[in-house]
Amino acid sequence: MAAISYELKHICKQSGARYGILHTPHGDVETPMFMPVGTLATVKGISPEMLKEMHSQVILANTYHLWLRPGEDVIAQAGGLHKFMNYNGPMLTDSGGFQVFSLGKTRKIEEEGVKFKSIIDGSSLFLSPEKAIEIQNKLGADIIMSFDECAPYPCTYEYMKNSMERTLRWAKRGKEAHKNTDKQALFGIVQGGEFPDLREHCAKELVAMDFPGYSIGGTSVGEPKDVMYKMVDDAIKWLPEDKPRYLMGVGNPIDLIECAIRGIDMYDCVLPTRVARHGAVMTSQGRLNINNEKFKYDFTPLDPECDCYACKNYTKAYIRHLHKCDEIFGKTLLSIHNVNFLLQLAKDIREAIKEDRLLDFKEEFLNKYGHDVYKRAF
Amino acid sequence: MAAISYELKHICKQSGARYGILHTPHGDVETPMFMPVGTLATVKGISPEMLKEMHSQVILANTYHLWLRPGEDVIAQAGGLHKFMNYNGPMLTDSGGFQVFSLGKTRKIEEEGVKFKSIIDGSSLFLSPEKAIEIQNKLGADIIMSFDECAPYPCTYEYMKNSMERTLRWAKRGKEAHKNTDKQALFGIVQGGEFPDLREHCAKELVAMDFPGYSIGGTSVGEPKDVMYKMVDDAIKWLPEDKPRYLMGVGNPIDLIECAIRGIDMYDCVLPTRVARHGAVMTSQGRLNINNEKFKYDFTPLDPECDCYACKNYTKAYIRHLHKCDEIFGKTLLSIHNVNFLLQLAKDIREAIKEDRLLDFKEEFLNKYGHDVYKRAF
Numbered sequence: 071m072a073a074i075s076y077e078l079k080h081i082c083k084q085s086g087a088r089y090g091i092l093h094t095p096h097g098d099v100e101t102p103m104f105m106p107v108g109t110l111a112t113v114k115g116i117s118p119e120m121l122k123e124m125h126s127q128v129i130l131a132n133t134y135h136l137w138l139r140p141g142e143d144v145i146a147q148a149g150g151l152h153k154f155m156n157y158n159g160p161m162l163t164d165s166g167g168f169q170v171f172s173l174g175k176t177r178k179i180e181e182e183g184v185k186f187k188s189i190i191d192g193s194s195l196f197l198s199p200e201k202a203i204e205i206q207n208k209l210g211a212d213i214i215m216s217f218d219e220c221a222p223y224p225c226t227y228e229y230m231k232n233s234m235e236r237t238l239r240w241a242k243r244g245k246e247a248h249k250n251t252d253k254q255a256l257f258g259i260v261q262g263g264e265f266p267d268l269r270e271h272c273a274k275e276l277v278a279m280d281f282p283g284y285s286i287g288g289t290s291v292g293e294p295k296d297v298m299y300k301m302v303d304d305a306i307k308w309l310p311e312d313k314p315r316y317l318m319g320v321g322n323p324i325d326l327i328e329c330a331i332r333g334i335d336m337y338d339c340v341l342p343t344r345v346a347r348h349g350a351v352m353t354s355q356g357r358l359n360i361n362n363e364k365f366k367y368d369f370t371p372l373d374p375e376c377d378c379y380a381c382k383n384y385t386k387a388y389i390r391h392l393h394k395c396d397e398i399f400g401k402t403l404l405s406i407h408n409v410n411f412l413l414q415l416a417k418d419i420r421e422a423i424k425e426d427r428l429l430d431f432k433e434e435f436l437n438k439y440g441h442d443v444y445k446r447a448f
Numbered sequence: 449m450a451a452i453s454y455e456l457k458h459i460c461k462q463s464g465a466r467y468g469i470l471h472t473p474h475g476d477v478e479t480p481m482f483m484p485v486g487t488l489a490t491v492k493g494i495s496p497e498m499l500k501e502m503h504s505q506v507i508l509a510n511t512y513h514l515w516l517r518p519g520e521d522v523i524a525q526a527g528g529l530h531k532f533m534n535y536n537g538p539m540l541t542d543s544g545g546f547q548v549f550s551l552g553k554t555r556k557i558e559e560e561g562v563k564f565k566s567i568i569d570g571s572s573l574f575l576s577p578e579k580a581i582e583i584q585n586k587l588g589a590d591i592i593m594s595f596d597e598c599a600p601y602p603c604t605y606e607y608m609k610n611s612m613e614r615t616l617r618w619a620k621r622g623k624e625a626h627k628n629t630d631k632q633a634l635f636g637i638v639q640g641g642e643f644p645d646l647r648e649h650c651a652k653e654l655v656a657m658d659f660p661g662y663s664i665g666g667t668s669v670g671e672p673k674d675v676m677y678k679m680v681d682d683a684i685k686w687l688p689e690d691k692p693r694y695l696m697g698v699g700n701p702i703d704l705i706e707c708a709i710r711g712i713d714m715y716d717c718v719l720p721t722r723v724a725r726h727g728a729v730m731t732s733q734g735r736l737n738i739n740n741e742k743f744k745y746d747f748t749p750l751d752p753e754c755d756c757y758a759c760k761n762y763t764k765a766y767i768r769h770l771h772k773c774d775e776i777f778g779k780t781l782l783s784i785h786n787v788n789f790l791l792q793l794a795k796d797i798r799e800a801i802k803e804d805r806l807l808d809f810k811e812e813f814l815n816k817y818g819h820d821v822y823k824r825a826f
Contacts, residue, residue, distance in 0.1 A: 110770070110773045110775060111766070111769065111770075112770055112775050112777045112778075114775065114776055114777070115776040115777065116777075117780075118761075139769065139772065139773055140744065140765070140768075140769040144744060144745060144769070147745055147747070148747055154763075154765070154766055155766060156761045156766070366518065367522060367525055369525070383534045384534055385532075387518070387522055387526060387532070388489070388526070388532055388533060388534075390518075391517065391518040391522070392488070392489075392490055394517065397490050397492065398492055398493040398776055398780065399492070399493065399495065400490075401776055402495075402776065402780075
């Protein structure tokens with residue numbers, strides 16, 4: 071029996087966006103959804119209990135980082151990621167493919183796999199499609215990823231074609247290496263950059279291999295937003311309706327809306343927690359920086375429309391004070407707020423889909439958040 | 449009407465230690481008690497809800513630090529410290545006197561007050577007995593402290609005599625400056641170092657001024673433990689039975705027991721949270737360092753006898769991993785555990801007093817924790 075299944079419940083008559091239920095070994099989740107990132111088996115600054123209070127559905131962890139620290143064998147001996155971090159909800163692990171991109175200067179790509187220099191101690195490491203699956207089998211997340219090359223943007227047609235074809239060969243090797251198919255669903259990753267025929271070829275080949283879900287990769291690597299949206303369009307049209315589609319590494323609020331309209335079901339991004347640790351706040355009225363002097367005596371919540379733990383209990387003045395003093399609790403409050411903002415946005419998107427009004431919702435969102443969100447990181 | 453009152457409920461027949469109830473404007477608390485320190489209006493890494501779950505009774509904040517950031521006027525406009533940090537339990541603020549000691553190189557003591565260089569931007573600051581009270585009146589804690597000089601150890605008899613006499617003059621000036629006597633209880637601070645006649649003189653003069661409580665200061669400044677215990681003996685015998693006695697800056701587990709035996713009711717210390725951030729853990733079996741390689745595969749709790757949130761939910765292996773990766777949640781878990789350890793120890797002390805067996809309890813504690821605790825910071 072397959073580890074997961076996707077149930078398409080409703081297509082928004084106004085936008086074409088999908089509302090669905092994803093059944094996983096650790097419970098059902100509603101899509102479209104945003105998945106908070108817990109790189110090292112912790113969503114930075116947020117307890118598992120708080121994630122549940124925020125109705126977080128799936129959380130993500132990073133294979134590359136956990137491979138280095140604490141090592142997959144520690145987590146396997148603990149009984150897997152869920153037990154290790156005491157989180158009994160659905161989880162997803164990436165494959166290390168993004169690190170093939172992000173650690174560009176310290177790795178070398180070969181047919182067999184990728185040589186890395188460890189970011190911890192500079193030692194030599196080797197990750198292959200089989201190894202990436204073996205590690206993920208030990209980690210035990212509900213959804214796991216094929217090992218791929220997340221190629222840089224821009225790159226030449228020839229580079230991308232070679233890279234994508236190798237990614238397909240790696241997907242096949244990973245699929246063969248995958249154990250636990252009844253407990254862990256392995257996704258294929260559509261690469262191909264900005265080239266429609268490469269996206270088409272990659273998607274069709276992966277679909278022929280019959281994965282339980284498909285990711286779209288090679289986004290959020292520096293390309294303009296219109297290019298990213300086109301990449302999604304170019305890939306998604308070849309993907310089956312009865313499988314979930316996951317857009318990797320995307321967490322700009324407007325992208326959640328725009329790509330739901332294009333048929334995406336799943337998102338993840340470190341953005342909300344990363345910017346929080348620098349004092350940047352996502353609110354229904356747009357972005358604010360808590361360091362701003364004008365908030366020194368502001369005894370209102372970060373966002374008047376938000377009901378997260380931070381907004382229910384603390385003021386801008388207090389959170390600003392904590393942040394300026396580099397207090398842990400300030401980082402925690404800002405992280406909770408930003409993650410909750412994206413979780414709530416995904417929920418609002420789901421409601422708008424069910425009500426066949428996602429295009430209206432997009433306009434309402436932009437009128438409050440600001441139309442310049444297309445030109446910024448968030 | 450006085451802001452607080454102390455009710456002596458029982459004296460341990462075996463040790464002479466006191467069990468009592470302290471009535472404060474924000475609720476009753478049981479003594480002896482340990483007070484977690486929230487220097488900048490947050491107990492580092494621990495939410496107010498978690499403090500309540502841990503049955504924390506009084507928390508402390510630092511006048512000097514809050515004066516600099518965010519400034520007492522921000523907190524006053526928020527409605528006081530309780531509202532600013534959304535903590536509705538009893539609170540205590542120190543006076544800045546400890547900083548007269550700890551910022552030794554950057555301050556100058558005069559009769560009128562103390563000139564400081566700001567630790568934030570190097571600007572010139574001036575704190576006087578009146579100013580320290582004015583700031584504390586704005587902060588609004590239930591219990592506040594007289595401005596004193598916490599003199600260094602060792603120092604000459606003459607230095608200590610002059611310092612202590614000035615501290616007495618400052619106590620008188622602070623008492624006159626104090627508003628809100630119905631809402632905030634101002635404590636006098638017994639100084640006098642290791643000189644019994646100076647401790648006696650200081651205590652008697654303060655008692656003549658009739659404060660609602662008394663602190664013993666000038667401890668935890670580098671003196672050996674036997675000297676500290678003698679300082680407590682030398683001061684406490686002159687203090688009235690119907691007022692609480694607070695030993696400032698002390699948080700070594702054995703000191704909580706030893707000084708309860710000597711008649712102390714209140715303690716505070718940054719120790720549990722500070723050492724937690726470096727991976728040091730207080731347990732019923734003694735001290736451990738979570739960085740130790742031997743805990744890599746240890747899937748047991750930090751302390752098998754502890755029922756704190758960290759010990760109920762997480763293993764040494766997981767917390768070690770978080771700590772080694774410098775994850776916020778690791779600091780939070782270790783801080784919760786260490787603070788809970790001292791809160792629980794204080795509770796155990798209270799139970800032992802009520803059962804007239806505090807000396808037995810001390811022996812039991814030492815047999816498990818290790819007798820070498822007398823020679824170490826904790």
